Amino acid sequence: MNPAQAHKPIGKLSLACLLLAAHSQWSWADGAPTALRAELLGSAQRWSDKNRTDIARQKLDKLLAMEPDSPEGLAFLGDLALRENKLDEARKILATLQTRQPLHPATRELEQLVQIYTLQREKLARMRLMARAGRTADAAVLALELFPAGPPRYGALGQEIARITGRGAKGSPQVAQTPALTRPLLDTRSTATKAAAKTAPTSSSASARAPITPAALALALRPEVVTAQQAESALQPAPLAPAAPEVPATPEAAPASASALAAARADSLRAQADGELKAERLSPALRLLEQALQETPDDAWLRYDLARLYARLQLPEQARSVSDEGVARAPADTDMRYAHALLLASLDDDAAALADLQRIPVAERSAGMQALEQRLNVALRAQASNTLLQSARQKRSEGRYGEALGLFQQARQNALASVQAGSPSTADAQDALERDIRAIEARRQAWVEVGQETLEKNSTEGLGSLRGWERPVVAWLPWGYDGNLFIHADQVQLDAGSYAGGDAFAQPGTELITRGLAQRADGVNVGLGYVGEDLRWDLGETGVGFAVRNWVGGLRYGGDIGNVAYSAELSRRPLTGTLLSYAGTQDPQTGAVWGGVVATGVGGRVSTELGPFSTSASASLAMLTGLNVADNSRLKWRLAADRDVWRSAEQTVNIGVALSGLQHDKDLSGYTWGHGGYYSPQRNVTLAFPVEWSGHTGPLRWLVKASVSASSSSSNATDYYPGDAAMQQRAGNPRYDASSSTGTGWSVSGAAEYQVTPHLAIGGRLEHEVSDYYTPLNLLFYARYAFDPVRQTTVQRPRPVQAYSQF
Template identity: 45%
Template sequence: MGMAQAQARSGQRERAREHAQWLAAHLPQDDRGQQLALLRLWQRIDAPQEARALSQQLLQRHPGDTGVLLHAARLEQSQDRHGQALSHYQQALASAGTEPQERQAIEASIRSIEARRQSWVETGVMRIGKSATPGVSTLRGWQVPAVAWMPRGYDGHHFLHVDQLYLNAGALPSAAGDVASYGQVGAWPAPDYPAAPGTPRARGVNVGVGYRGSGLEWDLGLTGIGFPVTNVVGGIAYGQWREDFAYRVELSRRPLTGSLVSYAGAHDPVTGQVWGGVVATGVSARVSRPWGGSRVALSGSYAALQGRNVQDNTRAQLRASIDRDIWSSAHSALNLGAALSLWRHRRDLSEYSWGHGGYYSPRHYASLSVPLEWGGREGPLTWQVRGALSLSRSSSSGSDYYPGQPQLQASARALGLDPVYGESGSTGFGRSLRAAVEYQFSAAGAVGAMLSVERSAYYAPSQLMMYLRLLLEPVRAPHPDRPRPVQPYADF
């Protein structure tokens, strides 16, 4: 038994399985302790059928045995059969002794399962800010996300998302020459530019419904109802998480929210025509597993990027990361990691002229980041602070002001403009900070705040959110170990 357990811990599953099969044939059937050890071994080497078969045999041989019931409950819980697990825990509680610590542990397990049937509503107010070129790449505004979560048995929750948004890019310059690379301005004579070009802005609503839980997840919705461009979005994903291995695959269609043009779409100040409203439609996958005392992960994605009157594009991304806890106490932990990211876009459509999408899309991009995270819980208070330093390199070839629009290109040249963005390349350092804090003011409610700041050359977005969560008919479940800010539907 000792050798098999050592092989299982070191990842030698096949050799551990051979020993487990031998033990199953030779261990005394009435040796409860050894049979429970074998059950744990089957679980460790990821043999769910063998583990469940042995668990059923032990329940028949030792009915009402607290240890057997607890092992059976944990096995069922690990395989997402929460109803069966709850029944075993309740039987174990009824047959448990008077030891307070044991009863408290069983009661906590029961509450954690009952919490899976918890309903709640949450809402927040988020301030968005990104200082850049006024009227063009600046982005300021508010989001008010509101979500209702309704349980589906013990497996997961259906949700309804209704988010209100107000965005603006600041006032456009009054002179056409100052904004020649915006919309179609550079392709029209200066007198055609309006004397009062106004402020590009958008007000709208995002709506989505879906399901989040064990295994299969999905959502379907609309972003930008009331924006110049409204998009159908959604996704379907499947994943599993175990201590020794986790994976997730997803098909999705999501908005690009980095600018007013890419997110909401905008009206050209000369013609009034609309362009922008870009969505990424593609596939992504992620796998992770423990490695020594660390956890390693690899993720990748490929997407088609499309918007109204925006040239089509594609994006490929790859990310590898490793992290581990470098310090921990009874109430908090400090985690250090490293991540390498690689991107490639078919075209650079980062600009804001007609045919571009206003989203960051270098032809080639690589970055190395080192994040440090501290999080924990002290009574009703939870917190999480994550800072990161990064080094990145990007490069792009030249592109037309009006890609795929030869008539506009010719008009701009006829007006004396050279309508071409030159080749570019840069190397730089970046830094980011994300901090969240949440306070559980009663069994039925919590309030929290979240701040996110990123700083690098020509890129300085920030977000500040205050949020509230109210539980309906609250269960006395264990409190989460980290804050849970409301996630806007556009950020799924």
């Protein structure tokens, strides 16, 4: 080895040459042609020499696809893994070789390499440092300690060891050996000093070297404590008697030697840092990496390791600064750009990472770079979709449904583009997005619904009893995305039975002439209105065809303040408990009409969540008026709380408690002139315990409710003919007795709905209530038809049609 060569970085052995040399001793398995195998190995070696291990791996993958058990190919792959510090991968490859080719030399040598790169890594670094500093004899001592049987046959390390020791790999052509390494070392000096005292190689291509100096020894063994001046002096050989003609030093020799020395120092520092990191000693590792970077500031991956450690220590700004400095130093360096992009991606700055990758020419992008680019594109699409979703949900919460729909649809397009680009898709996320879109589009659904509700309440015939039906027909039309207009046209038929006499009815004396008088009414209720998320209004007329007709309607507005929902309402609604209160009736003696009571008033409701409980409070105050019926006032209030006690994806069980009160100025529940025939205790308090079970499966939805209650009510004595003192006097001033009672009751109701087709749903509802005084029973059947295009979503509960009289 001539002096100039001693100052140059150690080259790598052409692994392809070694493997071809091995071909004479071990034959290939049958498969691909020998020439093709040799070409793949040679090509892998060439790319490996250029530090493009990604392309070298591609070549080896092709070879192993043809020859999965190729010991040479697996050994080469293991060597690459060790060079890239991928120890786990190397161990897996070794395990494969030990299983498939346990006796092959390639297996034994990879075993040795794994041991050296793990347990003797620091010694390997010192060997390289000595060689690069020109102290080949000292390096050779360490080389023989590492490889006592000679250089390895496979991988780049083989040529490096062969050059240092002057010995060829086993089975390869031998080179002249160094005398200092072929005879025993008998004196008592240190191994390094002994080796330095030996004569230089006698090969014609090598010249004598100076004995090792203290500075050089310190440089080799403890590079981190050597000053720059010592390093320079260590590179200068001491004068020796010429053993061979000297080769003049070239101007490039000193810079090349300094570069090699810096690289060796960086390798040693980096090896020490690896040990500290494995021991989780991050601060010492940080200092070592910082020192290593000072030696080789253009090493992209050393800079990346330091930046990643900064990030691990929660110092992202320092991590960016280190990586940015590298790009500023070498803006055209592909590895520096790639390392910078990897760091930015790890810091969640995907846009900047992608911009860095796109500055690398397409032809120079490795498979790893392409994979990172694809991953970043997917991540950026996901970020854009998340931003769109957040904005869409914000617009929806503000009631700006048209804008929200456009944003949701754009997010769906992004998600589809990501899937087409190979990004994994989450079914739950896709389903949620589709539900959001359908829920908004459902606001523009048009439909019609019809029903037949049978009414039955048994009490005093001709007075309190009520049988009949209501037949609601409702058309719903969308009003933008905000709500729906509706048109009601409900037929009504009522039958209170025939008056049997014995009870006061109508005006004085009527009960004597009206035995067997049938009490019936037929009419139509019509209405027009709007139902939105916050606003609801309607205007209509009940009892077209009844003895008494009434204009009815209402206006309600609601919203949220924080986590409290509220609503306020003005309304005028019919009282439908009896034929007298609902339709009015006629005095058979005089032909005079009375009844048809409506409640005109204000009301409000607030609700909120308190822990696991849903709570609400409501109250209303109304004036009760009717034709020839005494005026009355009514106060209603209710406090309630409930909670889900069991919930699954398809079913819910809810229990609650409710306390309600009802007060009237007068008890006008009688059926004589001036009374309204409606339930109107002057004081009533009820405590109820409701429970409900709801669920859905496929096209079926159901809701079952049950309740038990206890109540107390009382009323003062009331005139038979309130509001007409003369009639009351003429009849002898009769009065309904005062009353007071307590009792219990229960109720049950159930509803079910089935989606027959996307257009058609059918359902039914049964309601039954039992108390000490009456037992009403209502049965409803209904159907709902959605017009094209069908946008409505599948509801989670039955949605029975509602008669306009119950609006």
